[in-house]
Amino acid sequence: MKKKDQNYIKKENKGLVLELIRTLGPVSRAKIARVTNMSPTTVSRIVSSLIELNFVEETDQMTSGVGRKANLLAVKASSILSIGIELDEKLTRVGFIDFLGNIVCLEEYHRDSGGSPALVIAQLKKYIQELIEKHHIQTDKIKGVCVGLPGLINADNGHVDLSVQMQWRQVEFAKQLKDVLGYDVIIDNELKLKAYAEGIFGKGKKSKKMAMIGFGSGVGSSLIVDGDIYRGHSNYAGEIGHTVVDSNGILCSCGNFGCLQTYIAEPFLLEEASKKGNVRSLQDLIATAKSNENWAINIIERAITYAAITINNVVCVNNPDMVVLTGSLIEQSNYMRERIFNKCTVQIWEPLKDSFTLETSSLGSQGVILGAGMKIQKEFIKQLNFEEVLLK
Amino acid sequence: MKKKDQNYIKKENKGLVLELIRTLGPVSRAKIARVTNMSPTTVSRIVSSLIELNFVEETDQMTSGVGRKANLLAVKASSILSIGIELDEKLTRVGFIDFLGNIVCLEEYHRDSGGSPALVIAQLKKYIQELIEKHHIQTDKIKGVCVGLPGLINADNGHVDLSVQMQWRQVEFAKQLKDVLGYDVIIDNELKLKAYAEGIFGKGKKSKKMAMIGFGSGVGSSLIVDGDIYRGHSNYAGEIGHTVVDSNGILCSCGNFGCLQTYIAEPFLLEEASKKGNVRSLQDLIATAKSNENWAINIIERAITYAAITINNVVCVNNPDMVVLTGSLIEQSNYMRERIFNKCTVQIWEPLKDSFTLETSSLGSQGVILGAGMKIQKEFIKQLNFEEVLLK
Structure with missing residues (x-):
């Protein structure tokens, strides 16, 4: 309900039209006018200026209705x-x-x-x-x-x-x-x-409220609501690494006992492992667990339990329609990913079990x-x- | 970016004008026109119809600029x-x-x-x-x-x-x-x-991202973002009672171990207390703790710790600028409220300590x-x- 003078509207509309062509393209001028409720004249004027700036180009023609042809617009990828x-x-x-x-x-x-x-x-x-x-x-x-x-x-x-x-x-x-x-x-x-990219190009395209959870060198979550990043007051939303999941747990670097990251972030897993074996990477640790070393299995199993608890806790708070998992623990290891997915079947609060789909990031390291x-x-x-x- | 035909806009504007008069009133027609970017004629037409319907009335006059007087509008409280x-x-x-x-x-x-x-x-x-x-x-x-x-x-x-x-x-x-x-x-x-009411009438008036946490017969949170309730996918957002805060905790009615509610919701506190004494209400339990019964102090102290953990966890996930506490644990007992506020000084993750203000609901039972x-x-x-x- 901000006051919008004529100039402001013109400015905003120009960005809006460019954004629409980028998102919907190839798209006709008529459709842009319909979607924005702007007059066809205004749309044409803005489009001309965008073509002149070389950001937009006319592409294929489409036949609309009784044989009229409309030029379609798209942004110029290389511009x-x-x-x-x-x-x-x-x-x-x-x-x-x-x-x-x-x-x-x-x-x-x-x-x-x-x-x-x-x-x-x-x-x-x-x-x-x-x-x-x-x-x-x-x-x-x-x-x-x-x-x-x-x-x-x-x-x-x-x-x-x-x-x-x-x-x-x-x-x-x-x-x-x-x-x-x-x-x-x-x-x-x-x-x-x-998460923003996953919402535009990846699994999140089908979601209106997508939570992404990253298990890697740290642990974090983020929430995309109708295409926008939920940031919170100071862009700190989703800093779940320091949510307390065991008040009698080990002391975290932050000074609290039992922060989530101490059970699941890669450096903490490797620190635990160092007490027993010469393990330099997550891959080493997983290989050791696979070779039936009890202590490695214990560390991995606990991490899997806490990953499922993390998913449960994020789902309870954010109530997303989709949870997308990402990070090295997920992307570098089928072994971990499959076990975390399985663990969720018993760990997610029953009334919320069918409220979301659980996915793995399709964009990975990109x-x-x-x-x-x-x-x-x-x-x-x-x-x-x-x-x-x-x-x- | 929804298509809006002429009728739709008229409809929406009528509701908008009424909502604005309710929120901003007493307010002038000119200000409504400025805020909505509607023409003065349109605003006058809509206002007349709202006055005719008896929802809006003209109130005091204000002097604007060089002595012109404008009639101010307000909703009729009794209408x-x-x-x-x-x-x-x-x-x-x-x-x-x-x-x-x-x-x-x-x-x-x-x-x-x-x-x-x-x-x-x-x-x-x-x-x-x-x-x-x-x-x-x-x-x-x-x-x-x-x-x-x-x-x-x-x-x-x-x-x-x-x-x-x-x-x-x-x-x-x-x-x-x-x-x-x-x-x-x-x-x-x-x-x-x-939380919605607190945002309109209470402490939340000064907040853009307010989290409310209720400690009572259950435990829950809710989030108000720019005046709107964040609901999640199926209106289940904020169901923190079943976030797991101790994977080795007691079995919750939901089948998981260590759900938050088992440490802090009133019925669980009273169930624990029943093992040791004849305690029928939270007030009884607190009175017993005050009389230096160790077991009652233990239950209360644990609840206080978990209340502070709850606040920490909600702050980490939602990053609000304000947390408003409510519910029987807070509103019926200064003893509990003060101890929870104190506990927060050591329990909140240090980088987020100054990111929010901690308040008690000003609306209470209303x-x-x-x-x-x-x-x-x-x-x-x-x-x-x-x-x-x-x-x-």
Whole structure:
């Protein structure tokens, strides 16, 4: 119920039309007019300007009714590029995404944990330059960068408030990265971006209230409601790693007993395992369990129970129509995934058992990159409206 | 982005204008036009019709700018009434609410647990008739009834899917009550209605993302986002009583170990207490703890710890800017409330400690009645639009 003056409406409509062509395309001008309740004249005027800007093109013709032909519109996939970046404790991924969400290129790099923001920024600059060179990328098409990373991320001001995996606290990351790269930079929580992508391109396309749960170097959840990320007050929603699931459990790094992450996040599983064996990775631990070592089986079985408890708890609080599982525990191991799915049949509160479908992410390791790439494109579309006003 | 034809817009605008006058009143026609971006002529036309229908009246005049006087509009508090009803395991409340949310009358009745829907409906009919008589209520002003009750309530079709407190499962309650009363009836989860009222009239007025947590005959949470109830897929969001908080805890009635409700819901506290003493109510239990009985102190201290864990867990998942506590554990006992507030200082995950304010419900035992009364009025406003179309 915000006051909207004439200029404001024009601006908003331009972004709306571009967003609609991107989402619904190939689509006719008439359909855009119907969907938006705008006059055909206004729609045509806006479309012309979008074609002139080279973001939209006319594609196939369709026959509507008694033989009239209408030109269909679609965004020009190659007209812009965005860079999506994923940072985690031990890896970096960098990808280029076109205007339709196609991945132009995507590389994964190992990183040593504990690097400073300055070091990470230097690495990112290097990786981006290498990719531009290797894939002959036209740099004037790059409209911005979005970085997804785990932890408490302030998406509004671009600060990393706290990322245990990155070992960063209160880092002005977006500004520092922008200063070095020269592109617009936004940052966000990685699981929120992954869920956002899953909602656009993956399993979540069929969902109106999708919860994503990530089991990996940490544990987190995110909630997509009608296509939008539910962020909470300070973008911290879904930080379930520190929900207490056993008040008599072990002491967590945060100072509380029995936080969920201590039962399921990869580093904690490996720390437990280190008391008994020389286990360096989750794959090692699972292999040891498969070879019938009791202690490894115990750790794995407990993790599976807590994964099912996590799904139950998220379902009770959020009441989603779909839960999508992701993260290394799920994506790197059929063994774990199958056991977690099985455990859910006895762990989910009975009245809610049929209220949701349980899925595995279809985007896997590309999810964060895709979500990040799409997110900065959305910002670019807003920016475009703003620029147009400045020209007036 | 739904298609909106001319009639649809007119309908929606009429409801919008009435809702705005109710929320913002006293308010000028000019302000309504500004806020809605509608033409002054359209606003005047809609307002005239609302005045004719007797829902809106002109009140004081205000001086705007250089001495011009504008008539201000407000809804006529006495023009309609709604009935709000709260059902819980051992009590029934019935109240009449006017168009501004004033409570015209409110009575509380004891009920024996386990009554059938037919019995409860007969009681409600009797209570309503008694109140109408006692307070000389003009019955043609009554525009509908909303019932709030604990459990899994389908607000769309009016079915009580499951209410452990009422001992009902799959009851077509709204239809059955409507058949007996003759008024329009809707039903909803009681804590969602209480939170809705708190958002309109109580502490939540200052919040954009308010979580309410109820500790009473059960335990539940609800989330108000920008004035709207977050319902989830099937209106079951916030059913935290069956989130697992100790996988080695006691067996819950649902078949899982260590559900939250087993540590904190009143019946479970009293069941534990019954092993040691003759304790009939929460007040008894607290009095016994105050008299330094170790076993009573143990039960109470554990409940306090789990209350703080509940608040922590809800804050981690929902990231609200405000948490409002309610329910018998909070409202009937300063002793419990103070200890729970204190416990939070060590139990809330440190990075989220300053992300929200912790409050106690300001509406107390009137909350559900107020929320229910306001909810059915909102439905009535929609209905009004619909009737107007039928007349055309």
